[in-house]
Amino acid sequence: MKKIGLYLIALITCNLMMAQEIGQQRGPQFSSPEVAADNKVTFKVHSPNAQSVTINGSWMGFGQSVPLNKGADNVWTVTIDSLRPSMYHYNFFIDGVSAIDPKNALALRDGVRYASMLIVPGEGSKLFEVNDVAHGSLSLVWYNSPTLKLNRRMYVYTPPGYDNSKDKYPVLYLLHGGGGDEDAWTSLGRANYILDNLIAQGKAKPMIVVMTNGNLFQTSSLRTAPNSPEINRENFMKYAGMFESSLVKDVIPYIEKNYRVKAGKESRAIAGLSMGGMQTINASNAYPDVFGYIGVFSSGIFQPAPDDEAKFMALKKAGVTKYWVACGKDDFVMQSNKRLLELLNKTGIKHEYFENAGGHTWANWRTYLSMFAPMLF
Amino acid sequence: MKKIGLYLIALITCNLMMAQEIGQQRGPQFSSPEVAADNKVTFKVHSPNAQSVTINGSWMGFGQSVPLNKGADNVWTVTIDSLRPSMYHYNFFIDGVSAIDPKNALALRDGVRYASMLIVPGEGSKLFEVNDVAHGSLSLVWYNSPTLKLNRRMYVYTPPGYDNSKDKYPVLYLLHGGGGDEDAWTSLGRANYILDNLIAQGKAKPMIVVMTNGNLFQTSSLRTAPNSPEINRENFMKYAGMFESSLVKDVIPYIEKNYRVKAGKESRAIAGLSMGGMQTINASNAYPDVFGYIGVFSSGIFQPAPDDEAKFMALKKAGVTKYWVACGKDDFVMQSNKRLLELLNKTGIKHEYFENAGGHTWANWRTYLSMFAPMLF
Numbered sequence: 001m002k003k004i005g006l007y008l009i010a011l012i013t014c015n016l017m018m019a020q021e022i023g024q025q026r027g028p029q030f031s032s033p034e035v036a037a038d039n040k041v042t043f044k045v046h047s048p049n050a051q052s053v054t055i056n057g058s059w060m061g062f063g064q065s066v067p068l069n070k071g072a073d074n075v076w077t078v079t080i081d082s083l084r085p086s087m088y089h090y091n092f093f094i095d096g097v098s099a100i101d102p103k104n105a106l107a108l109r110d111g112v113r114y115a116s117m118l119i120v121p122g123e124g125s126k127l128f129e130v131n132d133v134a135h136g137s138l139s140l141v142w143y144n145s146p147t148l149k150l151n152r153r154m155y156v157y158t159p160p161g162y163d164n165s166k167d168k169y170p171v172l173y174l175l176h177g178g179g180g181d182e183d184a185w186t187s188l189g190r191a192n193y194i195l196d197n198l199i200a201q202g203k204a205k206p207m208i209v210v211m212t213n214g215n216l217f218q219t220s221s222l223r224t225a226p227n228s229p230e231i232n233r234e235n236f237m238k239y240a241g242m243f244e245s246s247l248v249k250d251v252i253p254y255i256e257k258n259y260r261v262k263a264g265k266e267s268r269a270i271a272g273l274s275m276g277g278m279q280t281i282n283a284s285n286a287y288p289d290v291f292g293y294i295g296v297f298s299s300g301i302f303q304p305a306p307d308d309e310a311k312f313m314a315l316k317k318a319g320v321t322k323y324w325v326a327c328g329k330d331d332f333v334m335q336s337n338k339r340l341l342e343l344l345n346k347t348g349i350k351h352e353y354f355e356n357a358g359g360h361t362w363a364n365w366r367t368y369l370s371m372f373a374p375m376l377f
Numbered sequence: 378m379k380k381i382g383l384y385l386i387a388l389i390t391c392n393l394m395m396a397q398e399i400g401q402q403r404g405p406q407f408s409s410p411e412v413a414a415d416n417k418v419t420f421k422v423h424s425p426n427a428q429s430v431t432i433n434g435s436w437m438g439f440g441q442s443v444p445l446n447k448g449a450d451n452v453w454t455v456t457i458d459s460l461r462p463s464m465y466h467y468n469f470f471i472d473g474v475s476a477i478d479p480k481n482a483l484a485l486r487d488g489v490r491y492a493s494m495l496i497v498p499g500e501g502s503k504l505f506e507v508n509d510v511a512h513g514s515l516s517l518v519w520y521n522s523p524t525l526k527l528n529r530r531m532y533v534y535t536p537p538g539y540d541n542s543k544d545k546y547p548v549l550y551l552l553h554g555g556g557g558d559e560d561a562w563t564s565l566g567r568a569n570y571i572l573d574n575l576i577a578q579g580k581a582k583p584m585i586v587v588m589t590n591g592n593l594f595q596t597s598s599l600r601t602a603p604n605s606p607e608i609n610r611e612n613f614m615k616y617a618g619m620f621e622s623s624l625v626k627d628v629i630p631y632i633e634k635n636y637r638v639k640a641g642k643e644s645r646a647i648a649g650l651s652m653g654g655m656q657t658i659n660a661s662n663a664y665p666d667v668f669g670y671i672g673v674f675s676s677g678i679f680q681p682a683p684d685d686e687a688k689f690m691a692l693k694k695a696g697v698t699k700y701w702v703a704c705g706k707d708d709f710v711m712q713s714n715k716r717l718l719e720l721l722n723k724t725g726i727k728h729e730y731f732e733n734a735g736g737h738t739w740a741n742w743r744t745y746l747s748m749f750a751p752m753l754f
Contacts (some may be wrong), residue, residue, distance in 0.1 A: 027473075051426040092474070095426040096404075099476035105599050112482035112490070130600055135519035135673070142512035150511070163635050194710035222482050223507055258540050323669040 028073050032103040033090075039082040039120055043090070045102065048074040050095050057118070058363065059083055059091035065093065085122025086363060089115035096364055108187050110362075111179035114223070126197065127370050128190040133200035134160030138192050142220075143254045145247035150191070150214060153220035154182050154251065157192045157200055159206035168265035170377040171208045173247065173291075174369070175276025177298075181221040182213040188362045190347055194369055195360065204373040207269075209254055214276055244283035246291055266321065269376050271295030273365045274333070278302060281340065285311040288318035295372040296297045297325045300336030301343060312347040322375055323351035326368040330356040388658050397406070405450050409480040410467075412435035412475055416459040416497055422479065425451040427472050434467035435740065436460055441654035442470065462499025463740060464567070465712035466492035485564050488556035489599070489737075503574065505567040510577035511537035515569050519597075520631045524623035529558050531628065535636065536576055536583035545637045547644035547754040548585045548667075550624065551746070552653025554675075558598040559590040565739045571746055583748040584646075587632055588665055590722060591653055624666055643698065646753050648672030650742045651710065655679060658717065662688040668674070672701045672749040675737055677713030678720060689724040699752055700728035703745040705735040 015045060027046040032041045037076065041338035043055055045068065053076040054065040054110050068076035087189050089108060092099045100107050106117040113245060122167035122326040136159040144151055155170040159169065174191060183256065185191040213220065216239055231239055270291045275298020284294045327337040344351045356366050404423040411419045420432055422445065430453040445453035466485060469476045477484050483494040496502050513536040521528055536546065551568060553561035562568040568586055576582035579723040592596065593616055594605035608616055633640050647668045649657040654676020661671045678685060700721065704714040721728045731748065735741050 045474055047472045049428040049473045050474065051428070094471040094474045094476065095424045097422055097424045097427065097469070097476055098479045099471065099474055100491060100492070102475045105486075107484075107486070107491055109482075109484070113479070114477060114484055130597065132603075135528070135530070137516050137518045139514050139516040141514045151512070153512070174617045194529075220507065226509075371539075 003167050025173055030075060030103070031100050031339060033116075033118055033309075034314035034349045035118075036079075039085065039122070040079050040080040041118065041120065043076060043092075043101065044066065044075050044077050045092055045099075046073075046075050046092070046155055047094060047347055050076070052093075052095060054093045055090055056093065058115075058361065062359070066356050068092075072346055075223060079189070083118075083120045085120045085124035085126075087125055087366070088118040088120065089188075091114055091115050109183065110188055111181075128366060129197075130193055130349060131197055133196055135196050136160050136192060137198075138186060143250065143260075145246045145250040147242060147250050150217070150219055150225055152218070154213065155186055155211040156255070157211070158188075159195065159208070161206060162260075163209075166260070168262045169206060169208045170262050170269070171210060171259075172269040172271065172293075172373070172376060173210050173212070175212065175214050175270070175272030175279050177272075177274030177276050179333040181215060181218060182211055183221045184332070185209075186209045188366060189369065189371060190368055194366065195373060197233065198370065204375045207262065207314045207373075208255070208259055210251065212247065212251055214279055216242055216271075220247070222336060238323055241282065244286055247279075247283055248287045252290070252329070264288060264293040265319075267292070267377060269293035269295070269322075271297065271324075271369070271372055273297040273368070274299055274360065278334055284320075285315055288315040289357075292321040293324075293376050294320060295323065295326070295368070296340060297326050297365055297368040297372075298328065298331050298333055298337070300327075300333055300338065300374060302333075302336045304339060309347060312349060316347055316349045320349060324354070324372055324375060325351060325363075326356075326371070327355040328360070328361040328364050329345060330357070331364075332360055398430055404624040405452055407480070409478050410495055412495075412497055416462065416499070417456050418460060418495065419454060419456040419498065420445065420469075421452050422469055422471070422476075423450075423452050424471060427453070429470075431470045431471060432467055432722065433470065435465045435492075435535075435738065439736075441665050445469075446560070447657065455463055460495075460497045462497045462501035462503075464502055464505045464742075464743070465495040467491050467495060486560065487565055488558075494542060504571055505743060506574075506739070507570055508574055508577070510573055512573050513537050513539065513576075515563060518545075520627065520637075522627040523621045524619060524627050525593060527594070527596055527602055529595070530571075531584075531590065531693065532563055533632070533636070534563075534572060534586040534588070535750055536572065536585070538583060539585075539637075543637070545587045545639045546583060547639050548587060548632060548636075549646040549648065549670075549750070549753060550587050550589070550628070552589065552591050552647070552649030553657050554649075554651030554653050557653075558595060559588055559594060559597045562586075562588045566743060566746065568746060571743065572750060575747065577749055582754045584750075584754060585632070585636055585638065589624065589628055591649075591656055603640070618659065618663060619658060621663055624656075624660055625664045629667070642666060642669040642696075644669070644754060646672070646699075648671035648674065648701075648746070648749055649676070649701055650674040650745070651676055651737065661697075662692055665677060665692040668754050669696075669698040671699065672696060672703070672745070673717060674703050674742055674745040674749075675705065675708050677702075677704075677710055677715065677717035679710075679713045679716075681716060685720055686724060688721050690727060693726045700726055701749055701752060702728060703731040703733070703741075704731055704747070705737065705741050707734070707736040709737055 032044040053068040056065045068078040070076050101116040104116040140154045277296040284291050408423040430445040433442045443453040448452050481493040502740040516533045643670050648659050654673040661668050
């Protein structure tokens with residue numbers, strides 16, 4: 001027993017000592033967040049000296065927050081009303097300073113900011129969770145973009161079974177929004193787990209999903225290439241269409257060379273959210289023979305141009321198998337979204353439109369991907 | 378110009394609106410951290426109401442912190458002495474609550490905690506940075522472990538050129554420490570970028586690096602399989618050697634089946650830090666014919682056992698090309714490290730020992746990997 005005890009102590013010591021490299025708080029023991037059986041959620045943070053502690057969560061309206069109350073043990077606490085099962089994120093504000101929950105090991109990045117993650121488990125969260133199903137692989141690969149004169153990074157999801165088969169697979173090109181980068185669709189969007197789960201349920205066909213970085217001049221998340229030009233009002237048009245061009249001329253050939261891919265329009269889909277939705281519209285209009293399936297999430301035609309109708313007519317002529325548009329009722333892009341729908345109607349492009357509650361949120365984009373992927377191929 | 382302007386505004390609006398999903402602070406504009414030409418670093422955080430703000434950084438001794446001072450604009454500031462070029466991490470404490478720097482987009486996870494990342498650029502940071510060199514791919518793959526009865530995740534780094542060659546590559550199995558998981562060697566350890574840089578400089582041979590999860594019962598980072606047994610004093614020995622066994626019986630066959638790998642001891646290396654160093658000792662002793670190269674970082678024989686000498690004798694008999702041991706002078710595992718060195722000396726296993734300043738830190742483990750990888754294959 002002595003041996004076992006010491007061995008255990010050694011292990012535990014390693015544990016403590018390693019973790020301690022990142023400064024930790026001392027104080028009472030508690031967990032945060034805690035989800036009760038009725039889906040009420042309690043958040044806690046320890047601070048003897050803070051003057052105010054509040055929480056902002058993705059289940060609240062924009063800019064809203066709720067105060068935590070200080071207990072006798074200097075632990076600030078709040079219990080919020082039942083949340084429906086889903087994935088959420090939140091931050092504390094300690095005397096006005098944004099902080100992730102020190103007791104929550106799960107955090108995620110949205111652009112330049114971090115938030116703690118909360119999963120309220122249940123039917124509504126299942127699709128985003130890591131379930132006991134076969135998982136695809138997620139690869140971070142670097143490719144050369146002659147169009148952008150950059151060596152840059154993207155994520156490639158290959159579905160379960162890819163490695164042990166000789167089959168060729170269709171491909172979904174999935175674009176993030178402004179402020180995001182190539183990490184976004186897996187960290188916030190859970191795209192790989194959504195696909196794992198849909199494929200396991202037989203709801204989506206096994207497919208490859210390619211998630212690029214839609215910001216010109218970024219080589220990889222948060223890294224801009226040295227000596228990159230600054231995009232401003234004067235030089236902006238010089239760069240219009242370059243991302244879309246790099247997608248079709250650089251990314252697709254790389255994928256079709258390095259992966260077992262079904263080439264051809266009928267096996268290629270494109271979808272994107274917000275800025276990525278605009279890029280989806282632009283890419284499918286500029287290259288009408290490339291994508292058979294088009295998904296526009298929370299976006300639209302931000303600024304009508306005289307040749308819009310001609311472009312959509314060309315797309316119609318080339319043929320589209322599926323044009324799917326989705327937007328939240330409260331989304332600030334609703335006007336642009338309506339412009340897109342008007343143009344699709346006017347040019348007679350067959351399309352489907354889905355409108356749900358909520359605004360410009362990852363909760364909606366995860367839902368839209370869950371609905372769009374099963375329509376493909 | 379109107380069109381361009383509106384298009385730009387739309388883009389910028391997208392940016393703002395997306396990022397806003399994560400609650401942000403308002404207040405004066407500033408950057409943090411800022412590295413001056415003399416490598417002094419200034420940290421800033423805005424809080425009108427905090428009573429105290431301190432910072433703890435990986436360049437400080439354990440448990441130390443430095444106060445920030447409140448300026449007239451409610452921005453708390455501190456400038457610290459010049460740091461030598463390298464990679465660091467730090468946290469603020471806002472009235473005692475640990476927080477990452479709200480102005481710093483780079484954060485990393487160490488076990489259950491997060492910290493902001495700081496790179497002081499220069500010769501000493503080059504090896505950890507994303508440089509303009511060819512990059513290998515990093516894949517998150519799931520594999521079946523019959524030994525652990527789990528479907529679990531690991532990282533596989535394939536070097537630049539792998540995809541476009543038919544060559545077979547040697548493999549380094551790289552193990553994390555207690556409190557860590559399969560993310561650790563890439564997020565904190567920068568293993569993929571270290572290898573990219575060493576390979577680009579011709580200092581290391583192109584190799585595959587496999588980074589597993591060394592915690593029994595975890596399927597992937599921070600996720601324990603449902604209904605897993607709790608390891609305690611009573612049942613601990615039941616699980617001894619299981620990780621090492623799963624590495625040799627499950628992981629290696631998976632890698633050798635799914636990647637173009639040079640099989641055989643001369644093309645297999647194992648290295649690990651802390652708990653992973655112990656696992657490295659255990660695995661190479663238990664399977665003396667499997668690994669030709671062995672690296673033990675900040676570890677050793679935590680508890681001498683009667684059969685230690687016999688095990689090392691068996692390893693000596695089987696033959697080892699390289700046995701490399703490294704430890705910091707101030708590391709709390711120094712006693713265990715010395716026990717390992719004594720056993721290597723006693724059994725006459727040829728080995729090399731590197732001792733440097735510092736303790737049980739990622740700064741040291743990144744250094745050790747940078748030194749060990751060039752010795753391989």
